[in-house]
Amino acid sequence: xxxxxxxxxxxxxxxxxxHRTLGEIADHxxxxxxxxxxxxxxxxxxxxxxxxTGGGYGMGFQLIALGQLALDQVEARSLAHPILHDLSExxxxxxxxxxxxxxxxxxxxxxxxxxxxxxxxxIGLPAQPHTAAVAKVILAYQDDSTRARVLDATTLTxxxxxxxxxxxxxxxxxxxxxxxxxxEDDGEHEDYITCVALPVFDARGKVTHGISVTALRAVAPxxxxxxxxxxxxxAAYEISKALGWGGDAHGRR
Numbered sequence: 001x002x003x004x005x006x007x008x009x010x011x012x013x014x015x016x017x018x019h020r021t022l023g024e025i026a027d028h029x030x031x032x033x034x035x036x037x038x039x040x041x042x043x044x045x046x047x048x049x050x051x052x053t054g055g056g057y058g059m060g061f062q063l064i065a066l067g068q069l070a071l072d073q074v075e076a077r078s079l080a081h082p083i084l085h086d087l088s089e090x091x092x093x094x095x096x097x098x099x100x101x102x103x104x105x106x107x108x109x110x111x112x113x114x115x116x117x118x119x120x121x122x123i124g125l126p127a128q129p130h131t132a133a134v135a136k137v138i139l140a141y142q143d144d145s146t147r148a149r150v151l152d153a154t155t156l157t158x159x160x161x162x163x164x165x166x167x168x169x170x171x172x173x174x175x176x177x178x179x180x181x182x183x184e185d186d187g188e189h190e191d192y193i194t195c196v197a198l199p200v201f202d203a204r205g206k207v208t209h210g211i212s213v214t215a216l217r218a219v220a221p222x223x224x225x226x227x228x229x230x231x232x233x234x235a236a237y238e239i240s241k242a243l244g245w246g247g248d249a250h251g252r253r
Contacts, residue, residue, distance in 0.1 A: 007031070008039055012048055012063070019056040067124055076200070076209050077109045079242040084111045084211065087235045091228065093215040094119070098127055098134035098197075100142070100208045103150050105135040108209075119190055119214065128189055129154045130164050133197035134212035137183035140174040141199050141207035141251075147174070160191040181250055182229055185214075186222050194222040196229065198236035201251055203244030211236050 007029055014020055014028050026036040040057060043049040047062025077097060084095045088111040097109030104126040121127070127135040129150055139147050156165040164170045177183040185195035197212035213225060213232055237249035247253040 004039070008043060008048075011036075011039060011043060011057075012059070015049055015057050016059050016063075019052050019054070019058045021056045025057065076202075076239070076243060080109055080200075080209075080211070080239045081111075083235050083238050083242075084109060087111075087211075087213065087232070088113050090231075091213065091220075093213050093220065093225075094121075096121055096127075096134055096197075096212045096214065097200075098132075098138060098210050098212065100138050103153055105129065105132070105138050105150075105210075107134075113215070119193055121214070130156050130170050131159060131185060131189035132212070133183040133185040133195040133214075134210045136174060136177055136185075137197040137199050137210040137212075138207055140177035140183065159189045160187055162186050162191070163188045181233070183210075183212075184222060184226075185212075187217060192217050194220065194225055196222070196225045196232065198229075198233050199251065200236050200243065201240040201245040201247065203246075205245065205247060205251065205253065207251075209239070209243075211239065 010029060011025055014025060020028075022033055022036060022040070025040065026033045029036055040049060044051070044060065047060040049057045050060045052058045076099065080097050084097060088095045092114040094113040095111045096107055098105045099108045106126050107121050107123050110121060110123050129135045129139055139150055142150070151167065151170065156167065156170065157163070158165045164173060181198070183197040185193065187193055193214060194217050195212050195214040197210050199207040200209035200211060201207055202209075211232070215225060233249050
């Protein structure tokens with residue numbers, strides 16, 4: 001990848017987190033302000049960044065349009081949407097669809113539940129491999145080299161008292177996830193949130209997607225979500241069948 005292209009991509013990622021000043025962008029790239037400004041001007045012309053109040057820079061609106069086009073091309077998302085919608089309507093919780101994209105699990109679908117509150121998940125953003133149930137369930141079903149590659153790039157940051165911050169403990173959790181067939185998030189990123197996730201199998205029997213059901217702990221503690229695992233598994237199975245999977249809900253042919 002050319003240095004100019006790499007820097008442009010880095011700028012887009014950098015300003016996607018929050019608005020940045022020219023100085024912050026130059027420091028992040030380790031270049032002179034004039035170099036950063038030339039890159040920003042090109043990106044601004046293309047609609048990939050925009051000026052914001054105060055003189056900083058944020059994500060451009062062209063990215064929203066392109067992001068929507070990219071999402072529309074994700075077949076699993078369109079096939080899963082009505083099933084996820086029904087699941088959210090039935091239980092009132094927020095439901096996500098995650099996908100393994102390169103070395104990240106990315107949220108590609110989200111149906112907000114009734115009375116949902118702000119949470120860190122956003123369509124297009126990566127799910128934390130050591131906290132998000134949907135990331136755990138997808139990683140649990142990968143081959144050893146893929147799983148190791150993803151985990152090698154993961155910083156095991158502690159967010160709450162239940163966050164897994166030890167690599168061996170995380171590996172053991174992923175092994176338990178595959179053995180029982182679902183993953184859990186016991187308030188590991190946001191302590192007021194609980195979540196369970198199930199794998200989605202494609203026509204090859206590979207798990208490149210997963211669904212998760214996320215609730216406020218005060219509304220549905222983890223024990224309650226576990227009590228609905230079979231219903232959640234049925235929903236994941238319906239998506240798997242739509243993707244061409246010919247085995248059972250547990251991944252067996």
